[in-house]
Amino acid sequence: MISFTCDYIEGAHPAILNRLIETNMTQVEGYGEDPFCENARTRIRQATGCPDADVFFLVGGTQTNSTVIDAMLRRYEGVVAVETGHIAVHESGAVEFSGHKVITLPNHLGKMDASELREYLAHFHGDPTWPHMVYPGMVYISFPTEYGTIYSLDELKAIKSICEEYEIPLFIDGARLGYGLASPAADVDLKTLARLCDVFYIGGTKVGALCGEAVVFPKGNAPRQFFTIIKQHGALLAKGRLLGIQFDTLFTNNLYMNIARHAIDMAMELKNIFASKGFEFYIDSPTNQQFPILTQAQMDALDGHVAFEVWDKLPDGRFITRFATSWATPIEHIDVLAGLLR
Amino acid sequence: MISFTCDYIEGAHPAILNRLIETNMTQVEGYGEDPFCENARTRIRQATGCPDADVFFLVGGTQTNSTVIDAMLRRYEGVVAVETGHIAVHESGAVEFSGHKVITLPNHLGKMDASELREYLAHFHGDPTWPHMVYPGMVYISFPTEYGTIYSLDELKAIKSICEEYEIPLFIDGARLGYGLASPAADVDLKTLARLCDVFYIGGTKVGALCGEAVVFPKGNAPRQFFTIIKQHGALLAKGRLLGIQFDTLFTNNLYMNIARHAIDMAMELKNIFASKGFEFYIDSPTNQQFPILTQAQMDALDGHVAFEVWDKLPDGRFITRFATSWATPIEHIDVLAGLLR
């Protein structure tokens, strides 16, 4: 059976494994102070066009979100996110565990609407009882979103501008960053995105690595003693080399974007196949997650041959499904699917 | 230059890397629900003699300590440890971050004294003001300790017996567990240790893995919904396979104990060399960490050739140093050191 259930069902890109083997017996310092991490930082500073960026390597997405958010918020502040944001739904309350509220706004196919953000902030600051409420101290968005959608340059600028107006940082969760940037619909690149936020991370786990997320503070604006905060959150890897080697490899010869583009190519193939056979989509996603609507009979036809996720049932009895491609998806898997959809 | 600074300066045992490569493109579920993790759990249940054990894989030591401690303590409880315990000193306050106090007892070469534990607990429970104090809800010890020392079977039994008397769990931090169990001075084995505590972990990071710690609740006594607590602590790895494959490999054909024994053999060689040349030791350690005392001149002679840690300065001007071996230490490194000590 082949699977499209998610983008973290395989191991790592072979180039990473090769680097792990080559470097295996080299003795280096721990905790991210090794030359692999240093190289990876240099390459990421170049790729993001941020020569002064502070770059830290953490292990996973939920961990990164809660560590960054907790480090950047003051005690009495919360983080604003859409109600479908990963931190609001699928992180087991990791943000609240660190003492902060996730303040939710409506989502629009997973995206935050700038005017709704402005309205919320204006209303908050105009409410005389606001000192009794959680202060919105940060805005969190994901790129691409949990629904596979991406923000346009104008949308990002609008959100960033509101954040500047209210003097709160903008954090972009890039767990699937490569798949967003590589989308044919994207009109932002890595350097632009880095300029438009105060902190973001480059997701490794879902884009070719075994694990690892690279947190970037583009203007060298990492919170004081962020290293200690990472450790306090249990997010400091002793063998930091494991993260350094992976990101060093991913940012050598443009590997990160290349494999992301492959995933998008596969996703567009898959999308076209579904579309050409008359399937409707729950969301018109331009990234590696596709959401075709299937009947029970159509799902039965795939059963045992192709795995995918069932998201929800529609009132008419059909099902919203999710098919995800990744850096690892071979064209043969798409072909198998195409054959079965016949 | 060769280095003895720590036991996490190399990558992973080659057998692990090979397994990572072999399994790389196999598509499996995330979050520890893959067959590699399942196999690793089965093998660990066998190796620990605990067929009903709950086994979870986390990424690093500090993370594991704070997650386990937070999950097992009630809101108003703290954890009892010696003042030199890793959780009390070198985890950036990760336990306190989760809301719990680390209650400290004196250390004896890194170890907790059972009678001092009993005295503390008796005094606490006899104090009429105890409801205003932090309730000692768990005992934490490390095996081996941060000073390389190990508890004897009798010492463990004594501590466990006090924990039972006061109805609080005993947690053994096994970040270097293999190096403790493989010591010639050890009179406990893995099965015995598992019987004598309520939860412990088998350290992977320092014993052959790239990362990973296997938490074992020997009697199937994991806290309710521990999976969610792991995620809430940012300690759940999306590609759980990375941990499953490593522990599956480490517990196949006794690899874990074999490589631990190698590290101990190297440590005993190193110890003998120092001793034969008349060096004193700060601690008579039976494990992979050795603490010879060096003069400035002796340190200078190694400078540029052999790296090691300087722990502290003695009143007489000499230095306490730490030399650590690991699964990766080749005999050639010992030879080089021996040559330089001449």
Add this chain to the structure above:
Amino acid sequence: MISFTCDYIEGAHPAILNRLIETNMTQVEGYGEDPFCENARTRIRQATGCPDADVFFLVGGTQTNSTVIDAMLRRYEGVVAVETGHIAVHESGAVEFSGHKVITLPNHLGKMDASELREYLAHFHGDPTWPHMVYPGMVYISFPTEYGTIYSLDELKAIKSICEEYEIPLFIDGARLGYGLASPAADVDLKTLARLCDVFYIGGTKVGALCGEAVVFPKGNAPRQFFTIIKQHGALLAKGRLLGIQFDTLFTNNLYMNIARHAIDMAMELKNIFASKGFEFYIDSPTNQQFPILTQAQMDALDGHVAFEVWDKLPDGRFITRFATSWATPIEHIDVLAGLLR
């Protein structure tokens, strides 16, 4: 100027002040172990019909909510409330500060709908990804609500029954409990309410006391070592007598319900006056908070004579206002208002 802005703008019922004076030099133990607290507990056990109840006295409402919720939830659990619930809006994130998420449902004039609660819980437990989400571990409702509305007996029974089905406790925030129970619309009394929840508190601050909330665990089901948790939350009063004396007085000769009834009588007078003069109401509230809709001109006419709260502006330019009565509202204040509304 007279004020209807809130129900905590005066001091305490004179009977309380008298008791404070009478008992002032009596030497008693601290921390709630004095005879006044003991008497108050006995009276509350009688008034609630719960002879086995555990009763604790805390100082304020937000404090009580966060302490009770934190004490009753497991680490990985959150509390379910309506989006307008006090804990969700106006407590500065005190629940999140203790590490727990407030999970919100829609509100219906401030109330939770039992069928929506059931639907949420059913959906949660049916979602295969729930271990990645915050477990709903408790239901929080307020009686009366922040909008002055109250639950009927049937509504309470329905919510309680769902809680039992899902084995999670029901917590009733009774910051204004007296004003709810004394409402002509109420078909529950104190004993019934006590039977229908797992924990609730009897609000003192807003119903005649200087400060103080009496937390009642009706079946003697206080969390283990709740005293210590209270202290840990900074909610333990050294001179517990201040709380004991107040609740002892409030529960002597039915004072609590008598003064609550007075507030309701005044509120109904006020409501009738507004209604008879043709004012509309935002909410048809049966308790001490009334929400007449005023034009700017009508507000101007009161300006400088009568204070009240402006809640929000309607699209048609009129304003939702809040007028609150309390145990302390004299009929003369209502008369003044009536005169000005002419």
Add this chain to the structure above:
Amino acid sequence: MISFTCDYIEGAHPAILNRLIETNMTQVEGYGEDPFCENARTRIRQATGCPDADVFFLVGGTQTNSTVIDAMLRRYEGVVAVETGHIAVHESGAVEFSGHKVITLPNHLGKMDASELREYLAHFHGDPTWPHMVYPGMVYISFPTEYGTIYSLDELKAIKSICEEYEIPLFIDGARLGYGLASPAADVDLKTLARLCDVFYIGGTKVGALCGEAVVFPKGNAPRQFFTIIKQHGALLAKGRLLGIQFDTLFTNNLYMNIARHAIDMAMELKNIFASKGFEFYIDSPTNQQFPILTQAQMDALDGHVAFEVWDKLPDGRFITRFATSWATPIEHIDVLAGLLR
């Protein structure tokens, strides 16, 4: 029976009760924005010689300690205190509950030694592993200490100077501040003390009030949005008037210091009586807590007539006891004690 068990066994100074009665029906705003609080703030600014001071009223000591400490520390910082400090022992882990470690130094009759503080800070900053440890971000001392002792001006200056050197704030817990300042041994007054720290509080609960502690940031240096942090900690009193009236009264006509002096006079009487009858003292305390050493027979002689606290048993079988006087102690109680000691 008469009692010397503590300094919070009576109600409030009569002047406070009178003011509560006089002002009872005056309608004022809540949450500390009433004119009583405003007056109290003005008087405290005068009394402390700090015209720019930020002054906040909280309810109790543990609450005040944990709120102030949490508000002033960064996420990764802990607070340095002596091992006998109230926050380290008798606050049920309230500081840890907010996520911060209490770092302990040895105590000298309850006091911190400046040179030991310096040594600790120097050692910490010299340790290359310090980013893995909890950063000492604040120093906490109590005046008087839990043992009734007080710091001299020189001792305070020395500690303050070290804090300045390391750029960390000094916090003085003044739960019994009046009793320290009124001591014949004190060579600091309120204005001097205010100049020598970054934040302190004036204890009301133990010095004449029913409850209440006045937190003073002498240089207007309150943490950003401290009001919200107070609420978040459950420490904001709705009827702030209760605190405002009390501190307004206590700081009118020097009442606070006058009643504190009375307590000290009574304590010195009591001390002299014990001394004149040949009793030894565990500590030579210059404040309202006295620690005479009694035999079992001597304790028996007081049994049923005079209550006091037994602190500990000495190796020789005698007992360390504590006798506390307060603003409320009448000379007649001292006489009764004197009679029984005969």
